[in-house]
Amino acid sequence: MTNCPTLIVTVGLPARGKTYISKKLTRYLNWIGVPTKEFNVGQYRRECVKIYKSFEFFSPDNEEGLKIRKQCASAALNDVRQYLTDEGGQVAVFDATNTTRERRDTITRFAEQNGFKVFFVESVCEDPAVINENIVQVKLGSPDYTHCNTDEAVEDFMKRIKCYENSYQTLDEVLDRDLSYIKIIDVGRRYLVNRVQDHIQSRIVYYLMNIHITPRSIYLCRHGESDMNVKGRIGGDSGLSLRGKDFARRLGQFIQKQDISDLKVWTSQMKRTIQTAEGLNVPYEQWKALNEIDAGVCEEMMYEEIQDHHPLEFALRDQDKYRYRYPKGESYEDLVQRLEPVIMELERQENVLVICHQAVMRCLLAYFLDKSAEELPYLKCPLHTVLKLTPVAYGCKVESIFLNVDAVNTHRDRPENVEVSRMAEEALYTVPAHQ
Amino acid sequence: MAQTPNKPQVRKRFRCDSIASVPQFTNSPTMIVMVGLPARGKTYISKKLTRYLNWIGVPTKVFNVGQYRRDAVRTYKNFEFFRPDNEEAMKIRKACARSALSDVGTYFMLEHGQAAVFDATNTTRERREIILSYAKDNGYKVFFIESICDDPEIIAENIKQVKLSSPDYIDCDKEEAVADFLKRIECYKVTYVPLDDDKDSHLSYIKIFNVGSRYLVNRVQDHIQSRIVYYLMNIHVTPRTIYLCRHGESELNLVGRIGGDSGLSPRGSQFAGALGKYIKSQSIPDLKVWTSHMKRTIQTAEALGVAYEQWKALNEIDAGVCEDLTYEEIQANYPEEFALRDQDKYRYRYPKGESYEDLVQRLEPVIMELERQENVLVVCHQAVMRCLLAYFLDKSAEELPYLKCPLHTVLKLTPVAYGCKVESVSLNIEAVNTHRDRPANVEVSREPEEALLTVPDHI
Secondary structure (H helix, E strand, O other): OOOOOEEEEEEOOOOOOHHHHHHHHHHHHHHOOOOEEEEEHHHHHHHHOOOOOOHHHHOOOOHHHHHHHHHHHHHHHHHHHHHHHOOOOOEEEEEOOOOOHHHHHHHHHHHHHHOOEEEEEEEEOOOHHHHHHHHHHHHOOOHHHOOOOHHHHHHHHHHHHHHHHOOOOOOOOOOOOOOOEEEEEHHHOEEEEEOOOOHHHHHHHHHHOOOOOOOOOEEEEEOOOEHHHHHOEOOOOOOEOHHHHHHHHHHHHHHHHHOOOOOEEEEOOOHHHHHHHHOOOOOOEEOHHHOOOOOHHHOOOEHHHHHHHOHHHHHHHHHOOOOOOOOOOOOHHHHHHHHHHHHHHHHHOOOEEEEEOHHHHHHHHHHHHOOOOOOHHHOOOOOOEEEEEEEEOOEEEEEEEEOOOOOOOOOOOOOOOOOOOOOHHHHHOOOOOOO | OOOOOOOOOOOOOOOOOOOOOOOOOOOOOEEEEEEOOOOOOHHHHHHHHHHHHHHOOOOEEEEEHHHHHHHHOOOOOOHHHHOOOOHHHHHHHHHHHHHHHHHHHHHHHHOOOOEEEEEOOOOOHHHHHHHHHHHHHHOOEEEEEEEEOOOHHHHHHHHHHHHOOOHHHOOOOHHHHHHHHHHHHHHHHHHOOOOOOOOOOOOOEEEEEHHHOEEEEEOOOOHHHHHHHHHHOOOOOOOOOEEEEEOOOEHHHHOOEOOOOOOEOHHHHHHHHHHHHHHHHHOOOOOEEEEOOOHHHHHHHHOOOOOOEEOHHHOOOOOHHHOOOEHHHHHHHOHHHHHHHHHOOOOOOOOOOOOHHHHHHHHHHHHHHHHHOOOEEEEEOHHHHHHHHHHHHOOOOOOHHHOOOOOOEEEEEEEEOOEEEEEEEEOOOOOOOOOOOOOOOOOOOOOHHHHHOOOOOOO
């Protein structure tokens, strides 16, 4: 994408969502294909100072503490250098308070010396309700407070924040006018964006401006079992089987019982997802981007036929299922690119039910659960099963709900032998049963 | 694209009623309200934003209050009209604003508009209150775009590019015009109250500082505002040139077949060579070259001897079941589809393929990146080039699929004033014509000859 690697530097008092943003941004960038890694200086500190005693460690006149913290920051920067220079990383997220101009100047100099671009992400928030919720969600469960009760932990953490407040120098309109940064105020009510340098920074800004922390749930499921599914054929645009229609009904009941406020329902433009949504009796929106992966010349074939007619292609696909593109078709990698606007809109929305397809669902799930390109094409997304995703702390809670309507299995595992020279049986070993 | 009310009937299949990466408008239309002193780029932004929104499928229209003023006060005398103590003029100006607002209402209620850009200085809190009131009474959302600039060079360039040629200054010489315009700006400065981050913190707005070096974004309410912000943050005014061309003539072009993934014909290779020479002769600093993932564009770029980037999004429109067919074969095998396509070429989707409408959606990230970039050469395909050209030249959905994009011709686009200058450069290498005009008879009942009347010659 870009030539220079980019160093993203968080800025802000404790409990302002820096780590939340770091992890989420890292997940997003990796998903769209930009190798990204976060470096949390607090983690380095915990490894260095095995046991956390109290907020006193962070007192500005604790010289011993300051020395250790400075060393940890240096160690982290060293690892950043290694990741971006030697390990093929494209973006590194340097997650720490970085609240003084002095600390930020050190980082900027480091970046210059190594040929990295720098982009600051500052989170500013004075809403006590937000800060409290933050502490409850992620601080109480921190390794620092495993041996404290809730009140002790909260009290100590508040004092910890105080330690930083006096020396906090927010990014300044005038003094920092030559830096590239985004200042996020009050969890996204307002943004200040300064000197976006390139494409990746522009995408980062767009992403950060679309995410929110309002509690909500995302429901992912596939269409009901289709006639093609039953026959073991891939792709196509067939309608639902009887069992598929049954699933659609049960899905409607399930959704009703969940009693979700203001639920948006999205489908693809293929018959089977539309027919599934029709059974819900609520308005739904059709996205072409949610259409199943285009299997090109293999559309509507059974795996047995693919092995028969395109044995080479079949093997190549098993060798690199993520990047393999069906002739005249798509790859999972292509799918991710086409799904990016869907993810962006999912981030903007609140409660959404997405009725889609196997490969599409794998891509979306990989985004939410931070799965790698290697794992993604083999994620299990069985028919007639709803995945309920609820953001919690730094990640996503997943509940899998099978709606009790039988369906064929459409999941084909990676076979042992992926060589082009393999026998037909070896290729077809993992094909699930069908009519 | 602004859609004409009486589109021909297209047989309903399971197809999209809505392109959902474009905001769904079961709810309120949006008023986009410009704010800023004269010569801060408000009209430039208004027109560009409107062009973009229409292209992605959001019916949008600009309401330029200065235009209303020119219609009301036939002859512009001088800056005194804009003096804050000129009561007569104030009355007229207020009436013009109200008239424009009323037309916004008509556009939303009767013409299916989704977004209206209210292009005026709107520099006082009082004026903005009037607009907010009007919007509130009618259930419209409001999003302000304020352009703040104090760089005298930028302002001078602005005046040169668009003010000197304004109808207001038709009978003035350059120095007179500039002097008068600067005094005009002073008239506004006296009463200018910028959007206030405290007092206006409940409003939705973006402030653009110094042509984009800094932005302040407040309370983005919905998808369309988010897209508007993203777009505004990606455009720039640095002079540059965009070159659009198709791949060299391909083997399939020669035999009159559509789609496919064939290589270049001998003449196509010649074109690639000529293109390389042409590009060198243009001496373009830092030129980026983009192609699709298809052989014919890649082979064309290869001959340039420079680095190029491949975009899958630039692939030709997928003709689905009609891939690799000649028009004669399409008529023979899919006569109904062929007719439906002629009835609504923009929205028609080939079975298992794409429509022009789909293409636009897929090309949106390309346009966004083109906006970010400077000098770019895009080597693409007929339908793709039509879509890109329609964006730059503000062509409607009706015109887009019939834009002429012949082989072996480079279109050189240079932004100028409020639009785009186009130079068509033929590289003098013969090629087949691949342009099929809309035939006179588009009825399903038509004879094959009528359908094939406009098919260009081929082997």
